[in-house]
Amino acid sequence: MNDIRTLNIEQLSEWVVARFEKSFRAKQIYEWVWKKNVASFDKMINLPLSLREALKNEFSLHKLTLADKQQSADKSIKYGFVLADNHLIETVLIPSNNRTTVCVSSQVGCGLGCHFCATAKLGFKRNLSDYEMYEQIFIANEESKQHFGHPISNIVWMGMGEPLLNYENVIKAINHITSPSGLGMSKDRITLSTSGIAEGIRRLADDNIRIHLAISLHIADNELRTTLMPINTTNPLPQLSEALKYYYQKTKLRISIEYLLLNNINDSIKDAQLLANFCKNFPVKINLIEYNSHAYAAYKKSNKEKVQSFIDFLERKNLVVNLRLSKGKDIAAACGQLANEKQINDKI
Ligand code: SAH
Numbered sequence: 546m547n548d549i550r551t552l553n554i555e556q557l558s559e560w561v562v563a564r565f566e567k568s569f570r571a572k573q574i575y576e577w578v579w580k581k582n583v584a585s586f587d588k589m590i591n592l593p594l595s596l597r598e599a600l601k602n603e604f605s606l607h608k609l610t611l612a613d614k615q616q617s618a619d620k621s622i623k624y625g626f627v628l629a630d631n632h633l634i635e636t637v638l639i640p641s642n643n644r645t646t647v648c649v650s651s652q653v654g655c656g657l658g659c660h661f662c663a664t665a666k667l668g669f670k671r672n673l674s675d676y677e678m679y680e681q682i683f684i685a686n687e688e689s690k691q692h693f694g695h696p697i698s699n700i701v702w703m704g705m706g707e708p709l710l711n712y713e714n715v716i717k718a719i720n721h722i723t724s725p726s727g728l729g730m731s732k733d734r735i736t737l738s739t740s741g742i743a744e745g746i747r748r749l750a751d752d753n754i755r756i757h758l759a760i761s762l763h764i765a766d767n768e769l770r771t772t773l774m775p776i777n778t779t780n781p782l783p784q785l786s787e788a789l790k791y792y793y794q795k796t797k798l799r800i801s802i803e804y805l806l807l808n809n810i811n812d813s814i815k816d817a818q819l820l821a822n823f824c825k826n827f828p829v830k831i832n833l834i835e836y837n838s839h840a841y842a843a844y845k846k847s848n849k850e851k852v853q854s855f856i857d858f859l860e861r862k863n864l865v866v867n868l869r870l871s872k873g874k875d876i877a878a879a880c881g882q883l884a885n886e887k888q889i890n891d892k893i
Pocket residue numbers: 655659661662663702703704705706707708738739740760761803805834835836837838839880881882
């Protein structure tokens with residue numbers, strides 16, 4: 546049975562009209578499933594009973610089931626959701642001052658095998674649908690109101706998976722989030738993070754999606770990057786750099802460069818110099834990320850002195866640098882820790 550949300554508004558209208566119902570019923574159904582995100586057809590109380598029954602007989606309406614919810618000492622909350630096919634995904638709500646950011650997953654697991662990332666250990670299971678991503682955000686929004694007293698302010702596609710390898714569904718989810726018939730949020734509040742899928746970056750630019758782009762660069766030496774991130778074999782740095790230049794030319798949006806500092810791997814002044822060179826071709830903001838340890842990789846985070854020298858070097862080159870301290874480490878909710886230990890253990 547197809548989920549009702551696989552139908553767009555035109556298809557819904559056709560379905561409704563074929564049942565000799567007025568076409569405005571399609572708009573009502575659409576509003577129930579997206580804007581109101583109801584859990585069952587029975588809740589669609591302004592529809593005739595016969596139509597609700599017909600919907601039930603023909604479509605499913607699979608909701609994410611909350612399986613786990615943990616709050617960190619720093620107030621971040623991690624949610625574990627079970628999908629209709631029993632796969633597990635994780636979503637994180639991160640409060641800071643008067644903002645709340647939701648970190649969304651785009652795939653079950655990830656097939657790109659970055660050596661420092663716990664999600665990689667799951668391998669790739671499947672892409673998430675637009676409504677599975679939309680629902681993570683919808684629930685996070687409700688949760689944010691309840692726990693922090695205001696709706697979510699920002700959305701980052703930095704959870705499990707590589708969003709540009711699930712391009713169409715991610716864009717559909719973004720359309721629902723920004724549409725008045727969905728959550729009505731501004732694209733300005735959305736950031737997509739990618740390990741560097743050059744073709745996907747160009748496609749985002751060509752499709753005029755206009756969301757903020759973050760690149761998980763982590764090292765600006767082409768050969769070394771391949772040893773950390775196998776995706777670099779097919780998307781080498783010169784190709785990535787050209788795609789980023791193209792993105793900037795088309796959108797005029799400054800690109801965020803994510804750089805994970807790994808002790809003795811990418812944290813020398815020579816590495817900072819390479820990073821500065823890479824950033825010459827388009828305006829950037831650099832986010833230095835502290836490595837979050839987990840059981841599935843043996844890297845260590847850089848020490849304080851090295852981090853400071855790295856920052857000083859970049860700032861002397863007039864680059865904008867932020868040091869991002871991770872939230873949610875105590876509940877394995879920080880960047881690169883999303884995997885769900887049970888799933889990994891089941892696999893090993
Ligand atoms: N696949 C996309 C989206 C996931 S974002 C991407 O890689 O960009 C998750 C972010 O956390 C990425 O920047 C990733 O490189 C980073 N990350 C992975 N493992 C990490 C770890 N152990 N500590 C800190 N950050 C990590």
